[in-house]
Amino acid sequence: MKTDENNNIRPILPEPTLRRLPWYLAYITRLKNENVEYVSSTQIAKEINVDASQIAKDLSFLSIKGKTRIGYEVAQLELELTDFLGFKKGHNAFMIGVGSLGGALIQDSGLIQYGLNIVAGFDINPRLIGKSINGVPIYDIAQLAEQQLNYQASIAILAVPVESAQSVTNQIIDAGLKAIWNFTPSRIKADKHIVVQNTSIYAHLALMYNRMSASDNDD
Amino acid sequence: MKTDENNNIRPILPEPTLRRLPWYLAYITRLKNENVEYVSSTQIAKEINVDASQIAKDLSFLSIKGKTRIGYEVAQLELELTDFLGFKKGHNAFMIGVGSLGGALIQDSGLIQYGLNIVAGFDINPRLIGKSINGVPIYDIAQLAEQQLNYQASIAILAVPVESAQSVTNQIIDAGLKAIWNFTPSRIKADKHIVVQNTSIYAHLALMYNRMSASDNDD
Numbered sequence: 001m002k003t004d005e006n007n008n009i010r011p012i013l014p015e016p017t018l019r020r021l022p023w024y025l026a027y028i029t030r031l032k033n034e035n036v037e038y039v040s041s042t043q044i045a046k047e048i049n050v051d052a053s054q055i056a057k058d059l060s061f062l063s064i065k066g067k068t069r070i071g072y073e074v075a076q077l078e079l080e081l082t083d084f085l086g087f088k089k090g091h092n093a094f095m096i097g098v099g100s101l102g103g104a105l106i107q108d109s110g111l112i113q114y115g116l117n118i119v120a121g122f123d124i125n126p127r128l129i130g131k132s133i134n135g136v137p138i139y140d141i142a143q144l145a146e147q148q149l150n151y152q153a154s155i156a157i158l159a160v161p162v163e164s165a166q167s168v169t170n171q172i173i174d175a176g177l178k179a180i181w182n183f184t185p186s187r188i189k190a191d192k193h194i195v196v197q198n199t200s201i202y203a204h205l206a207l208m209y210n211r212m213s214a215s216d217n218d219d
Numbered sequence: 220m221k222t223d224e225n226n227n228i229r230p231i232l233p234e235p236t237l238r239r240l241p242w243y244l245a246y247i248t249r250l251k252n253e254n255v256e257y258v259s260s261t262q263i264a265k266e267i268n269v270d271a272s273q274i275a276k277d278l279s280f281l282s283i284k285g286k287t288r289i290g291y292e293v294a295q296l297e298l299e300l301t302d303f304l305g306f307k308k309g310h311n312a313f314m315i316g317v318g319s320l321g322g323a324l325i326q327d328s329g330l331i332q333y334g335l336n337i338v339a340g341f342d343i344n345p346r347l348i349g350k351s352i353n354g355v356p357i358y359d360i361a362q363l364a365e366q367q368l369n370y371q372a373s374i375a376i377l378a379v380p381v382e383s384a385q386s387v388t389n390q391i392i393d394a395g396l397k398a399i400w401n402f403t404p405s406r407i408k409a410d411k412h413i414v415v416q417n418t419s420i421y422a423h424l425a426l427m428y429n430r431m432s433a434s435d436n437d438d
Contacts, residue, residue: 086428
């Protein structure tokens with residue numbers, strides 16, 4: 001348990017709940033934009049295709065309470081979910097590897113809306129070092145530890161080639177960052193106090209391709 | 220079961236296997252670049268942190284066989300894995316929504332290396348329509364069905380705002396595309412013959428933030 005700036009207790013949630021909460025948020029945001037005032041867990045259930053009882057349970061982790069026969073206040077639920085999921089707080093991040101994917105992610109302004117603030121990029125390419133992309137300065141990867149003293153980033157976004165994924169991971173940990181968002185298809189090894197989140201979008205492609213051949217088959 | 224162009228039977232794999240195979244591929248590619256000739260499942264196991272017996276089982280879906288006491292031939296294993304995962308075959312794709320994330324993904328040349336060929340983009344923004352990004356022409360979303368007759372794309376990459384995710388999904392299905400790679404945080408509804416792959420990178424951020432607060436707690 002951990003208390004946030006308002007001294008609320010912030011529990012560590014089960015992963016399935018954490019995967020569902022952003023779905024609810026996406027739907028609630030849509031309702032808010034449509035000026036809907038209240039929503040019940042039954043309505044959310046119908047839209048999201050998750051049991052209403054599960055939704056009520058997931059939302060019970062938040063401090064918001066639904067009203068009998070009326071449901072949750074949409075605007076308040078949106079605020080609470082956004083805050084609860086950490087999307088309101090700015091998390092400073094380094095982009096490690098400013099190649100094709102890394103450069104693309106620096107340009108995705110959606111990340112800042114979800115609380116991720118990319119403050120600097122690092123690469124080994126001399127044509128990138130000293131430049132900036134979207135206002136984000138690019139440094140030599142050799143300067144990682146030194147720049148960390150300036151920026152105090154907590155998250156490293158890993159988008160380097162497979163062959164350097166582990167050695168760069170070691171550099172990131174040595175520099176004192178706490179979390180690694182791993183976009184490489186590599187499995188990286190890190191001490192257990194380092195948070196590693198794997199998001200291999202290319203691996204998702206393999207899943208989709210395989211399901212597509214299954215679906216061809218059904219025809 | 221489905222046969223590929225060489226008349227090999229292509230099985231529909233369990234999802235956990237499909238999630239692990241790209242990890243093996245990443246490691247094998249690294250070994251190949253280091254001119255390593257053979258690798259055993261025990262070696263892969265040590266690197267990837269998956270049981271050797273599980274790895275042998277996963278790889279048994281491929282037509283490659285390891286040799287006793289020598290293991291798998293690295294170059295052949297890389298080729299087989301790449302082919303098996305569908306990364307060698309070009310899959311034509313539309314980028315639906317060329318905002319921040321969609322525009323960034325069009326610029327990620329990594330996707331083509333994994334068999335995804337973005338042939339056109341679609342948006343409602345008049346300042347984008349008629350332009351091209353990275354050589355990819357951007358059309359009015361209203362032209363989706365018409366352009367599909369030209370391009371015969373199989374995959375739609377969905378990167379539109381949450382509020383239009385479902386209506387655009389319906390347009391995609393009406394236009395005859397077979398698969399939707401959903402980058403929005405929305406749950407979308409589609410007939411069961413449509414393959415939907417959810418890749419909500421922002422939802423992964425929520426998971427990471429939550430684990431980071433847990434880790435703060437351990438200090």
